[in-house]
Amino acid sequence: MLFNSLDFAFFFGVVCALYFALGQRWRWMLLLVASYVFYMQWNASYAFLILASTCVDYVAGRAMAAAESRRRQTGILLGSLGFNLGMLFTFKYWSFFHTSLAEGLGALGVSYAPPELNVLLPVGISFYTFQTLSYTIDIWRGELKPERHFGKFALFVTFFPQLIAGPIERAKHLLPQLDREVAFDFxxxxxxxxxxxxxxxxxxxxxxxxxxxxxxxxxxxxxxxxxxxxxxxxxxxxxxxxxxxxxxxxxxxxxxxxxxxxxxxxxxxxxxxxxxxxxxxxxxxxxxxxxxxxxxxxxxxxxxxxxxxxxxxxxxxxxxxxxxxxxxxxxxxxxxxxxxxxxxxxxxxxxxxxxxxxxxxxxxxxxxxxxxxxxxxxxxxxxxxxxxxxxxxxxxxxxxxxxxxxxxxxxxxxxxxxxxxxxxxxxxxxxxxxxxxxxxxxxxxxxxxxxxxxxxxxxxxxxxxxxxxxxxx
Structure with a gap:
């Protein structure tokens, strides 16, 4: 669903109408559902990647806040980084890395057949991965308290206007806005x-x-x-x-x-x-x-x-x-x-x-x-x-x-x-x-x-x- 399409114009119009018709209590839920619907128009099967990243970083944030030692906090952060960067590497860099390795070894006379991994690049993965990474790093640095509400954290990760290609938001900037009551302002x-x-x-x-x-x-x-x-x-x-x-x-x-x-x-x-x-x-x-x-x-x-x-x-x-x-x-x-x-x-x-x-x-x-x-x-x-x-x-x-x-x-x-x-x-x-x-x-x-x-x-x-x-x- 491209921004420059009639499909998006209809989708956005419906979301806006429902958003201002609903009370503040339910708006985050509407936006979360709308964000997943928006993303699944590209490739529904890859929505689980965003959900997995959301779950991992939500748990990591809460666990770092509860950890009693700096060493444990660092271990949790490394786990979060490893999961997110590993996912990004698998879907975006796997073929490039192994093809380059095969070419380099071939130049040295070493035969290497790179393993094939036929997957499509999930749209927006570089953007939402960096957005969630900044969340866990900020918590580890002591600059941010973890979000307790899982639904609102999930919305921070998937907010549809900026989900596909940014701007790459910071939790310190966007998360507080999810609790702000918004009245219709012409x-x-x-x-x-x-x-x-x-x-x-x-x-x-x-x-x-x-x-x-x-x-x-x-x-x-x-x-x-x-x-x-x-x-x-x-x-x-x-x-x-x-x-x-x-x-x-x-x-x-x-x-x-x-x-x-x-x-x-x-x-x-x-x-x-x-x-x-x-x-x-x-x-x-x-x-x-x-x-x-x-x-x-x-x-x-x-x-x-x-x-x-x-x-x-x-x-x-x-x-x-x-x-x-x-x-x-x-x-x-x-x-x-x-x-x-x-x-x-x-x-x-x-x-x-x-x-x-x-x-x-x-x-x-x-x-x-x-x-x-x-x-x-x-x-x-x-x-x-x-x-x-x-x-x-x-x-x-x-x-x-x-x-x-x-x-x-x-x-x-x-x-x-x-x-x-x-x-x-x-x-x-x-x-x-x-x-x-x-x-x-x-x-x-x-x-x-x-x-x-x-x-x-x-x-x-x-x-x-x-x-x-x-x-x-």
Whole structure:
């Protein structure tokens, strides 16, 4: 059941009607049932995985609180981590690990036949696994008391607006909201629906139309020139942003309609002036999770400069692997780690040089923004390319060191109005939310804009309902 489908519109409408008709006492139960119904539309048999993870971490949380020794608490935490990460490894990384092992041993002349495990990747497993892991780790750290109500904890794990692709919530933020009494508030509901509409517009009008061009070019990079591949790479940068931020807007907006506040997931990432700043603005719920539960756990920046760089590399390589079981994602994560370390190393020198040369601060900011954006686009090549060889072809053609067709191919892939709509999105991101401005306008202007957005979705949206990119993770 995709957010960009009529099925979800009907489902969400029914849930909202029942939610506000019921008393507060029964609402958690409605949302829990709705969340499982929502998830089971993807693959009903995998609902037991969420239930198993929920049961394990609920028991682990209560057991850690009751444990009399730190050693026992640590043992319980390790059991929880082992179960959840083991489940994630089995369903997501088993084939990648054994195939890579077989290839490595084969290079050494050792024959190894990897065991086959024909299973589908459960949708959302990377997201809800990280969400439950943060719960048990917070309890072990003494930062959170365990939830006593099993049903409400189960709802925290499965809350349908953010179940499939985040934002990855923290128990400290979401669990207390489940006990909050929510009255129907027209302004809040209108704001939530407005955010959902804007997210849907970004997804079906901008991202899905860009994907037609990007898929055609990246699907056969050997047939395209460096100019075409470069343009497709820029197009993908905006496709993935509008796709994922569009999903996040719909998720946050849907939760807002129901009276819940989810964490913000994007903050104008392509206006960042460094890779460090980019990761404070891009997929915030994941980057903050990696910082709080991985980077800090392996030492953070507490043990000297070189160990800080090592910890950055560990964090980003594993962050790349979180996105997918392939060497391209490992390379993508490695690039992020290298660029983060390089950004830290060179920042004092860059600041010193810009002051010594007397370059205006506005010019410095613009240049840094431009460089950061292009470094991010370079790394997106490994993220999007189907194979490492394809990525090398794309980079070689763009750099002009690998021969290929001449000229630039745009064909008729619905790019014309995307090129006009992208500046609208960029201006909206750069100068603040257009939604806040719109909310202050007279009702005729507001509703005129809403109808225009709806017509844009219906008339300009790509045909058919396509998956969000991050659903594959």
């Amino acid at each position: 302004e809040r509901v209108q704001s939530g629906l407005q955010l959902m509409g804007w997210g849907l517009f970004k997804k079906v009008v901008i991202a899905d139309n860009l994907s037609v061009y990007v898929d055609a070019v990246y699907g056969n990079p050997q047939a395209h020139s460096g100019w075409t591949l470069g343009f497709a790479t820029y197009a993908f940068a905006f496709q993935i942003y509008c796709d994922f931020s569009g999903y996040s807007d719909i998720a946050i907006g849907a939760a807002k309609v129901l009276g819940f506040d989810l964490m913000k997931n994007f903050e104008r990432p392509y206006f960042s002036q460094s890779i460090t700043e980019f990761w404070r603005r891009w997929h915030i719920s994941l980057s903050s999770w990696l910082r709080d539960y991985l980077y800090i756990s392996v030492g953070g920046n507490r043990r000297g400069r070189w160990k800080t760089y090592r910890n950055l590399m560990i964090t980003m390589v594993l962050g790349g692997l979180w996105h997918g079981a392939s060497w391209n994602f490992v390379i993508w994560g490695t690039l992020q780690g290298v660029m983060l370390a390089a950004s830290r190393v060179t920042l004092p020198w860059r600041d010193k040089m810009s002051k010594r040369l007397g370059i205006p601060s506005l010019a410095v900011s613009g240049w840094r923004m431009l460089v950061t954006f292009h470094l991010v686009c370079l790394s997106w090549i490994f993220f999007r390319a189907a194979t490492f060889d394809d990525a090398m072809v794309i980079i070689g053609r763009i750099a002009g060191v690998m021969p290929g067709p001449e000229g630039m191919t745009l064909t008729d892939y619905n790019l014309v109005y995307c090129l006009f709509l992208l500046p609208v999105q960029i201006v909206q991101e750069r100068f603040g939310s257009a939604r806040n401005w719109l909310a202050a306008q007279p009702i005729l202007i507001r509703w005129g804009a809403y109808w225009a957005m709806l017509l844009g979705i219906l008339l300009l949206g790509a045909e058919g309902s396509s998956n969000f990119i991050y659903f594959q993770f």
